[in-house]
Amino acid sequence: MVLPPYATLGQRIWHYTFLVICGLIFFFLIAPILTIIPLSFNAENFFTFTPGMLALDGDAYSLRHYRDFFQNPDWQQALSNSVRIAPAATLISVGLGTLAAIGLSQGHVPFRRAIMVVLISPMIVPLIISAAGMYFFYSRVGLQGSYLGVVLAHAALGTPFVIITVTATLVGFDRSLTRAAANLGAGPVRTFFKVQMPLILPGVISGGLFAFITSFDEVVVVLFVGSAGQKTLPWQMFIGLREQISPTILAVATILVAVSILLLATVEILRRRSERLRGLSPA
Amino acid sequence: MTDATHGPDAVTGVTPDTGLRIAEQRAGGEMVAADGTPLKRSLNRALRREKLRALALVAPLFLFIVVTFIAPIADMLFRSVENQIVSETLPRTVVALEDWDGDDMPEEPVFAALAQDLAIAVELKNHTRLGSRLNYETTAASSLFRRTGRGADDIGEDAADRFVALDPAWEEPATWVGLMASPDWIEAQAEWAAGADDDAGPEPRFELRDGVADALPRAADMYAAFARVIRTEDGDSPTEEEPWPIVCRALHGDLIANPDAAAGFDGANAQLLAAAAEAAPAFEVTGFRDTFLDIDEDWGDTTIWETIKAFSSPYTAGYFLSAVDLQLTADGVARQPEDRQIYGLLFGRTLFMSLTIMGCCVLLGYPIAFLLANLPMRSANLLLILVLLPFWTSLLVRTSAWKVLLQQQGVINDLLVWSGIISDGGRLALINNQTGTIIAMTHILLPFMILPLYSVMKTIPPSYVRAAKSLGATNFTAFRRVYFPQSVPGIGAGCILVFILSIGYYITPELVGGTTGTFISNRIAYHISQSLNWGLAAALGTILLAVVLVLYWLYDRIVGIDNVSLG
Numbered sequence: 001m002v003l004p005p006y007a008t009l010g011q012r013i014w015h016y017t018f019l020v021i022c023g024l025i026f027f028f029l030i031a032p033i034l035t036i037i038p039l040s041f042n043a044e045n046f047f048t049f050t051p052g053m054l055a056l057d058g059d060a061y062s063l064r065h066y067r068d069f070f071q072n073p074d075w076q077q078a079l080s081n082s083v084r085i086a087p088a089a090t091l092i093s094v095g096l097g098t099l100a101a102i103g104l105s106q107g108h109v110p111f112r113r114a115i116m117v118v119l120i121s122p123m124i125v126p127l128i129i130s131a132a133g134m135y136f137f138y139s140r141v142g143l144q145g146s147y148l149g150v151v152l153a154h155a156a157l158g159t160p161f162v163i164i165t166v167t168a169t170l171v172g173f174d175r176s177l178t179r180a181a182a183n184l185g186a187g188p189v190r191t192f193f194k195v196q197m198p199l200i201l202p203g204v205i206s207g208g209l210f211a212f213i214t215s216f217d218e219v220v221v222v223l224f225v226g227s228a229g230q231k232t233l234p235w236q237m238f239i240g241l242r243e244q245i246s247p248t249i250l251a252v253a254t255i256l257v258a259v260s261i262l263l264l265a266t267v268e269i270l271r272r273r274s275e276r277l278r279g280l281s282p283a
Numbered sequence: 284m285t286d287a288t289h290g291p292d293a294v295t296g297v298t299p300d301t302g303l304r305i306a307e308q309r310a311g312g313e314m315v316a317a318d319g320t321p322l323k324r325s326l327n328r329a330l331r332r333e334k335l336r337a338l339a340l341v342a343p344l345f346l347f348i349v350v351t352f353i354a355p356i357a358d359m360l361f362r363s364v365e366n367q368i369v370s371e372t373l374p375r376t377v378v379a380l381e382d383w384d385g386d387d388m389p390e391e392p393v394f395a396a397l398a399q400d401l402a403i404a405v406e407l408k409n410h411t412r413l414g415s416r417l418n419y420e421t422t423a424a425s426s427l428f429r430r431t432g433r434g435a436d437d438i439g440e441d442a443a444d445r446f447v448a449l450d451p452a453w454e455e456p457a458t459w460v461g462l463m464a465s466p467d468w469i470e471a472q473a474e475w476a477a478g479a480d481d482d483a484g485p486e487p488r489f490e491l492r493d494g495v496a497d498a499l500p501r502a503a504d505m506y507a508a509f510a511r512v513i514r515t516e517d518g519d520s521p522t523e524e525e526p527w528p529i530v531c532r533a534l535h536g537d538l539i540a541n542p543d544a545a546a547g548f549d550g551a552n553a554q555l556l557a558a559a560a561e562a563a564p565a566f567e568v569t570g571f572r573d574t575f576l577d578i579d580e581d582w583g584d585t586t587i588w589e590t591i592k593a594f595s596s597p598y599t600a601g602y603f604l605s606a607v608d609l610q611l612t613a614d615g616v617a618r619q620p621e622d623r624q625i626y627g628l629l630f631g632r633t634l635f636m637s638l639t640i641m642g643c644c645v646l647l648g649y650p651i652a653f654l655l656a657n658l659p660m661r662s663a664n665l666l667l668i669l670v671l672l673p674f675w676t677s678l679l680v681r682t683s684a685w686k687v688l689l690q691q692q693g694v695i696n697d698l699l700v701w702s703g704i705i706s707d708g709g710r711l712a713l714i715n716n717q718t719g720t721i722i723a724m725t726h727i728l729l730p731f732m733i734l735p736l737y738s739v740m741k742t743i744p745p746s747y748v749r750a751a752k753s754l755g756a757t758n759f760t761a762f763r764r765v766y767f768p769q770s771v772p773g774i775g776a777g778c779i780l781v782f783i784l785s786i787g788y789y790i791t792p793e794l795v796g797g798t799t800g801t802f803i804s805n806r807i808a809y810h811i812s813q814s815l816n817w818g819l820a821a822a823l824g825t826i827l828l829a830v831v832l833v834l835y836w837l838y839d840r841i842v843g844i845d846n847v848s849l850g
Contacts, residue, residue, distance in 0.1 A: 011758065022654045025647050026669050029729060032684035033676055035694060039687065047687045048697050096344035103340025108333050115341060122352050124835050126787020128804035129824045132811055133355030136362055136821070156351040159344060217677045220789050224811065237679040241686055241794050250687065253680040260675040264668075 033257060040065055040250035047247065065251035075248065078236035085147070085222075085232060086215040089154035093211040096155075097162030098204050102196075104163070105170040123160035127220040130157065135224040145227030153225045154218060158211030165210060169203025169274055202274030206267045213263060356828070363821035366599035369591060372413045373400040375504075377595040380588065385614075388583050394571035395536065399505055401435045402529040406512045410435075419816050420601065420610065421590045427581050434578040438571070439532025445566040446531050452555060453531070460522050462552050463506045465490040472522060486520055498547040502534035538563040602822035626806075626823070633803045636720060637785040643725040644781045645774060648732035652773070655733075656740035667737075674730035682791050685723040689713040689795065715797030723795050724785055731784060732777040739773025772841065779838045783831055803827060 003015050043062040044050055052060025069075050100119060104112060122130065134153050135144060143149030173196070181191040197204075219234035226235070233252065240249045314322035370377050375396035383389050404410040414428025446453040460469065468490040475486055489510035496503045509526050513519040538544060538560045545556035575582040593611045594601060601611045608624040609616050618624070651670065655663045673681060688694050696710045705711065713719055743766065751761040789804040796805070803823060810820035 014758075018650065018654075022650050025651050026666070028647065028726065029673050030669050032681065032688055032726065033673060036680070036684045036687060039694075046692075047690060048692060048694050092347075096347055100341045100344035103337045106333065106337040106340075108330065109337045109341065110334060115345060118353065119341075119344060119348055121356075122348065124783075124831070125356065126783075126804065126827060126831055128787055128789045128807055129359070129828050129831075130352065130355070131789075132807055132820055132824045133357075133359035134352075135355075135811060136817065137355035137358040140358065152351045156348055159348065163344075213675070217679070219679060224808075234677065234679045237683060238790065238794070241679070241683055245686065249683050253677070253683050256677045256680050260677065260680075261672065264671055264675045 036250050037254050037257065040247065040254040042247055042250075045247055047245075047250075065247045066255075068246075068248045069251050069255075072248065074231075075233075075236060075252070078231050078233045081230055082216060082233040085150055085154060085230065086212050088151045089158055089215040090208050090212040092151070092155035093158035093162050094204060094208040097159045097207060097211070098166050098200075100159075101163050101166035101170060105167060105173070119163055120160045122157050127157075127218075131221045131224040134221060138225055144225060145229070147230060150222055150226045150230045153221050154215035155211075157218060157221065158214045161210035161214060162204070162207035165207035166200060166203045169200045173199060199277060202270040202277070206270045206274075209263055209267055213260070359821045359824055362818055363602050363825045364598045364600065365818065366594055366601065367597045368409075368413055368416050369594045370597050372404050372409055373397065373591065373595075376400050376591065380592045380595065383588065383592065385585060385589055385592070388572070388585065389588055391570055391572050393588075394575055394582075395501075395533075397575070398435070398438045398529060398571045399501070399508075399533065401431060402438065402505070402527055403508050403512060405432045405435045406516060406527075415815070417587070417590055417594065419605070419819065420594060421586055423581065424587060424590065427579055427587060430579050431575070431582075437528070438574055439528035439530070439568075442535045442566060442568045443528040443531035445562075445568065446534070446559065449559060449562050450555060453559075454525060456522055456524055456526075458555065459506065459526050459530075462548070462556070463491060463495055463503060463510075464521070465492040472520070476520075476522070485518075486514055489514065489521060494547045498541065498544040499534060499537040502530060502537045505530045505533045532568065534559075535563055535566060535568060602818040603826070605819055606822040606826055626803075629801075629803050629806055630826075633786060636717060636724075636800070636802070637782050639721055640724045640728060640785045641778050641782045643721065644729050644732035645778060647725065648729055648736055648777060649770075649774070652733050652736035652740050653770075655737050656743070657745075670730050670733050673726070674734075678727065678790060681727055682723060682794050685719070685726065686714065686795055689719055689722065714795050715800070717796070717800040719795040719797070720792050720800035720802075723791050724788060727791060728781045728784055731780050735776040735780060736770065736773040739776070740770055743769045775841050776838065779834055779841065783834050783838070786834075787827060787831060 003012065007015070038053070039047065039049070041061040041063065042050065042053065043060050043064065050060055103109065104116065104119075109115065130153075134149075138144040138149045138153070143152065177195050177199070178191050181195045182188075186194065216232075217234055219232070219238050222230060222232050222235055223238070226232070233256075237249055237252060240246060316322045316325040318325070373396075376393065379393040379396035380389065383393060401410060404413065410428050410432045411425070414425040414432075417424035417428070443453075452458045464472075468487060471487040489507060491503055491507055506521075506526060509530055510521040513521065513524055538556075542560045542563075545553045545560055548556055569577075572582075581587060589612060599611065604611055604616060605619070606626050608619045608627045610619050655666055655670075658666065690696070691710050691712070691714075693713075695713065696705075699705045700707050700710065713722070747765050747769070748761050751765040752758070756764065786802070787804055788802060789808060792800055792802045793805050793808070796802070804827070807820045807823050807827070810816045810823070
């Protein structure tokens with residue numbers, strides 16, 4: 001994308017126009033997320049910049065919406081539900097998903113494609129359909145409106161991500177390492193924990209992060225499968241946005257943006273580390 | 284880690300697979316493994332063990348997904364055609380209606396059957412459920428059944444009064460038990476009643492005596508139903524409860540039809556029945572039809588009967604027909620009345636808006652992907668963060684951001700007013716309509732377009748464009764004839780992905796779509812949680828699922844499902 005020195009005027013104009021267009025699109029992508037951050041420090045109950053905020057007046061900013069988030073029992077209940085549901089669902093997803101990914105990568109699995117389609121299906125089917133089906137079925141078996149029901153539903157939604165990331169890590173896995181371990185006298189379990197696990201760990205962790213964020217962000221399924229007792233953070237935000245929208249939502253949103261930046265950074269670091277470990281890219 | 288860069292299939296050593304092949308090639312001279320078994324068999328065994336081990340690793344997750352996910356989807360498919368409620372709640376009516384031609388009000392026997400079915404349904408309290416089910420097809424069915432349910436208790440009261448006036452013994456539960464119950468059951472019941480203070484479990488199941496069903500078919504049928512219902516619902520015994528009036532009414536009908544019914548009985552029962560049979564023709568009782576017309580004259584209308592008849596089979600295509608604005612009538616399939624045709628419009632709107640969102644994503648995503656693919660690695664990675672950050676940010680966060688920005692008093696309108704583009708009175712309506720949904724969903728789905736496009740564009744060698752230019756192509760021609768065709772697979776992948784995701788979206792349209800910007804999924808949710816028409820919700824879901832699966836099949840053909848990458 002470097003302009004050659006011999007470019008004509010027209011080419012120059014086009015080049016810079018293109019860059020401006022790209023800049024505007026990036027602005028479109030990122031600006032909504034960035035705008036809510038200052039708005040969440042608004043001292044008033046408004047959703048727009050007050051004159052005081054534009055004048056950078058210190059009094060126009062406050063932490064009252066954050067205080068509300070940490071003191072309001074509804075939000076605290078939602079937060080604790082989210083924190084109770086997401087890790088449990090992630091554990092199930094990661095445990096079962098990693099095992100299955102290892103099994104699938106062994107090269108001798110009959111009906112591999114059909115099995116893969118079934119395992120990936122929770123990611124393919126639109127959430128509203130999963131939610132409808134789960135609502136019908138879970139009310140039949142008495143899981144609707146229970147903590148267990150929500151955890152199982154979220155675990156099912158999260159596993160495809162674990163399968164995909166772990167399978168991707170296993171693509172470059174050097175089989176001779178496990179054979180070498182076996183040759184040196186290690187049993188399958190010891191080989192797994194001492195040789196295979198450390199190498200695929202980055203994939204497992206990033207798959208787990210995907211599963212976690214899937215559960216943590218999920219609102220459609222929990223809306224149907226859960227009851228008031230399982231109200232999660234996204235659910236509370238959904239209610240807030242639909243009924244009485246309060247600036248506390250922006251404070252929560254800002255906190256969640258911070259969390260996603262953290263997660264994004266973690267996944268990126270893990271990906272690089274995994275590639276280095278597997279020798280896919282120079283360290 | 285020397286051979287770490289090989290693909291998964293490029294195994295260099297001898298695997299059981301290749302070993303087997305080698306062993307087969309050498310079939311002439313039998314090769315023997317270290318323990319003396321033929322090498323072929325030993326390898327076969329190793330291969331089988333490996334397969335089993337792989338399957339054992341996959342099995343837990345497979346079962347988990349089948350139970351927690353596939354079963355619910357199957358349940359939904361089942362519910363979209365399931366319709367047992369009509370034939371279960373009104374079994375006799377459904378049979379009686381089989382010969383009805385649909386031209387006039389049904390005959391007395393149909394009303395008699397309905398009276399019997401409703402008497403049971405009211406006791407079981409499921410006539411209102413049936414009413415709401417039929418209400419999906421004919422409005423007013425719900426109130427009709429509720430009103431009739433309140434009057435159903437009294438049907439046959441006049442017949443019961445006549446019987447009691449004739450002989451007070453008809454008021455005694457014991458008379459009925461003696462008439463209807465089998466001697467075995469009476470004995471078992473007496474035994475159970477004697478030890479009832481112990482934890483003897485529930486009363487024995489009621490049994491009719493031999494021959495009573497032939498002599499007094501309807502009365503026996505109703506009495507058996509009465510005995511069953513009070514046992515399961517109220518925990519009462521027929522030995523202590525006077526039967527419902529409808530049983531007397533049924534007995535009256537039986538005695539008219541079969542005056543010699545007493546012949547099948549002996550002793551006091553025979554005398555009692557013979558006396559009743561003699562007096563029965565003189566009883567003044569209202570016909571079932573008149574009783575129902577008295578309760579609600581809608582029963583005289585053929586509409587409700589047509590609906591019952593059309594939905595009498597245990598499985599129905601009715602929900603699917605409703606989902607495409609058709610309806611099932613007694614004469615076959617017909618279009619819904621004009622004012623109830625909403626699903627065609629909704630499906631059309633969902634498709635149109637998904638296509639618009641997809642188009643917006645291509646327009647905005649292509650330049651970005653092109654820029655990223657042509658920048659040096661380091662700056663591309665930096666800019667990629669700007670794409671990945673929205674991708675990783677919670678959906679609710681992004682939706683709330685748009686909700687705040689697009690409001691009438693929101694940041695965008697404020698900005699436009701401040702810059703003088705619009706006047707304060709002419710603030711744009713950007714939210715709670717289609718515009719809001721399209722803007723917000725384009726933003727939310729844009730990363731799903733950029734990422735596949737970027738990964739395809741990265742593989743296009745820059746030398747092709749350079750070659751085209753050196754052969755005299757202008758920048759534009761080189762792009763149009765050389766670069767663009769190579770990026771088409773990326774556009775295809777991104778488009779299908781964005782389209783599939785947007786067609787099933789629920790949250791964002793619900794929050795920023797108002798009434799005109801909602802999708803078919805919002806209607807599904809409405810039917811599940813508000814109108815409680817689960818069958819229709821399931822049918823709409825099934826259609827949506829079919830569309831999505833076809834699209835995924837296409838996606839698989841074009842890109843391959845295994846190539847789904849996550850950033």
